[in-house]
Amino acid sequence: MDQIHEIIEQLRKKDYSSFDTFYALTKKQVFFAIVSIVKDQDLTEDLMQDTYVKFLEKIDQYRSGENPYAYLSRIGRNLAINTYNKRKKEVVSEEIFETIPSEEVVEIDDDQDILKILDLLDQDEKEVVTLHVINDLKFREVAETMDKPLGTVLWIYNKAIKKLKQELGEV
Amino acid sequence: MKKKDVINLIKEKAEKVEIKDFSAEILSRVKKESYMEEIEEVKQPKLSWNLRKWLLPSLSSVLAVFMFFLVFGLFSTPVDVYAYHETVALSTLSSVSMIESKTEIIDQEFTGVLLANDGEDPTKVESEIPNLETFFGWAEQLLSSDESLLLKQETSDLIGYQYKLSFETHDLLGDSVNYYIYYNQQIKKYGRTFSLDGIVMTEDQSFDFYAVANDRSGDIKVTIKDQNGYEIEVNSSIKASEQVYQYQQKFQGSLEEEVEFKWINEGLSKRIEMAFSGRNTKGNYQIHLEQHMMRIQYRIDNQTSEEGELDVEIIQNQEGNFYGITVRVNGRPEFTYGNVRRPRGNPGNGRN
Numbered sequence: 346m347d348q349i350h351e352i353i354e355q356l357r358k359k360d361y362s363s364f365d366t367f368y369a370l371t372k373k374q375v376f377f378a379i380v381s382i383v384k385d386q387d388l389t390e391d392l393m394q395d396t397y398v399k400f401l402e403k404i405d406q407y408r409s410g411e412n413p414y415a416y417l418s419r420i421g422r423n424l425a426i427n428t429y430n431k432r433k434k435e436v437v438s439e440e441i442f443e444t445i446p447s448e449e450v451v452e453i454d455d456d457q458d459i460l461k462i463l464d465l466l467d468q469d470e471k472e473v474v475t476l477h478v479i480n481d482l483k484f485r486e487v488a489e490t491m492d493k494p495l496g497t498v499l500w501i502y503n504k505a506i507k508k509l510k511q512e513l514g515e516v
Numbered sequence: 517m518k519k520k521d522v523i524n525l526i527k528e529k530a531e532k533v534e535i536k537d538f539s540a541e542i543l544s545r546v547k548k549e550s551y552m553e554e555i556e557e558v559k560q561p562k563l564s565w566n567l568r569k570w571l572l573p574s575l576s577s578v579l580a581v582f583m584f585f586l587v588f589g590l591f592s593t594p595v596d597v598y599a600y601h602e603t604v605a606l607s608t609l610s611s612v613s614m615i616e617s618k619t620e621i622i623d624q625e626f627t628g629v630l631l632a633n634d635g636e637d638p639t640k641v642e643s644e645i646p647n648l649e650t651f652f653g654w655a656e657q658l659l660s661s662d663e664s665l666l667l668k669q670e671t672s673d674l675i676g677y678q679y680k681l682s683f684e685t686h687d688l689l690g691d692s693v694n695y696y697i698y699y700n701q702q703i704k705k706y707g708r709t710f711s712l713d714g715i716v717m718t719e720d721q722s723f724d725f726y727a728v729a730n731d732r733s734g735d736i737k738v739t740i741k742d743q744n745g746y747e748i749e750v751n752s753s754i755k756a757s758e759q760v761y762q763y764q765q766k767f768q769g770s771l772e773e774e775v776e777f778k779w780i781n782e783g784l785s786k787r788i789e790m791a792f793s794g795r796n797t798k799g800n801y802q803i804h805l806e807q808h809m810m811r812i813q814y815r816i817d818n819q820t821s822e823e824g825e826l827d828v829e830i831i832q833n834q835e836g837n838f839y840g841i842t843v844r845v846n847g848r849p850e851f852t853y854g855n856v857r858r859p860r861g862n863p864g865n866g867r868n
Contacts, residue, residue, distance in 0.1 A: 372537075394542050499852035
């Protein structure tokens with residue numbers, strides 16, 4: 346974490362020499378924060394770029410010591426939701442596409458990717474699992490990012506894990 | 517598959533995703549463009565209705581009504597039965613709610629789900645929560661009802677009973693719950709005592725009801741029974757700013773537990789204090805209302821002590837309503853406990 350904070354201080358001074366390192370350290374969190382809301386790969390990549398551009402342009406708003414992964418996840422999520430609101434037909438959300446729980450156990454094979462696993466969950470569950478498990482945000486940070494009470498986030502998380510245990514079955 | 521396996525699988529699969537390197541494109545854009553707009557914030561619809569703001573102005577009137585009852589109850593002669601109706605109502609709603617919680621058959625699949633406390637030693641409060649949960653129903657109603665329970669006494673419309681006392685409460689969701697007590701009344705000659713004998717009816721159940729009051733001391737005892745043998749006996753007394761209720765929970769005649777609770781109105785503060793006794797573990801709980809949730813500060817004593825805080829909120833989804841309980845034990849990582857919440861009264865008749 347020290348390294349990333351040091352790079353952010355350089356970025357504040359418009360020194361972009363370590364930006365590629367910063368990108369490499371944070372791209373996973375940004376990608377998953379967005380892709381958990383939008384399904385389209387191209388759109389996700391566009392929004393990733395927008396997220397970093399926003400971050401760099403408004404880097405003065407970033408408070409030193411804040412979790413940069415949570416901060417970037419929040420920017421990416423907000424951009425994704427705003428885009429979703431403008432392009433409802435191109436994205437999937439709980440309101441227009443309810444994941445239908447399957448009675449059958451889903452077989453996992455090596456080719457199955459993470460997005461298919463996440464698609465077993467409804468929108469809130471998907472986001473909570475993504476932000477906590479993949480992006481390593483604390484539950485309180487997930488709650489702040491999603492603007493939900495902490496208890497609700499914990500509840501959603503437990504339900505999601507329970508659902509995945511049932512859906513994925515024995516490996 | 518265990519929880520840990522699921523988490524590891526997700527992490528492992530996430531690591532395999534190849535994410536393109538756009539760093540050059542991003543820097544190119546940053547250097548070319550000037551983005552002056554603010555980081556866009558997602559505007560979530562907020563509830564404009566604020567329970568606390570809405571509740572507080574009415575508390576003074578509630579307090580005034582209590583004071584009226586107090587003065588009127590203690591100094592009026594002859595016996596004024598109506599002075600006791602507030603206490604009768606509170607005893608009734610809490611007793612009925614407790615019996616319903618005890619006897620409710622709930623979906624075992626969702627009973628007492630402990631969340632996110634992996635790897636930690638059990639806390640004292642974990643084993644107490646299921647017991648504490650039986651009080652959530654009426655704690656919700658007691659704290660959320662901002663009028664004087666809309667008490668109404670009238671002539672009975674049920675054959676065999678002289679009077680009807682009705683009152684209405686609200687829960688955390690704003691839904692209303694109605695109670696009806698049909699009773700006959702007896703006042704002892706020359707005496708300062710009177711008794712009420714009848715039944716309590718809620719939307720879907722009925723209970724035997726008996727109350728006896730002493731007008732000199734201001735004490736009143738209410739007994740509520742169901743057909744399964746559950747019985748709650750409530751002894752109450754009214755003091756200046758608080759009402760003290762002592763409960764004895766009995767099943768088929770045997771004492772199961774004793775609980776004392778105080779309903780305290782201090783200016784704008786309204787809270788419930790509860791103390792359990794008659795068991796190896798003793799606990800004290802202070803319950804007050806936060807926005808859309810109850811906050812409970814607790815202390816549990818057996819061989820050692822434990823203190824902490826519980827936040828009780830209602831989570832609504834397609835499977836029903838749940839109590840989501842965030843547990844903060846002093847000096848420990850917080851975790852959550854969840855359980856189903858029984859449906860109450862008249863959903864849809866709420867105010868929010």
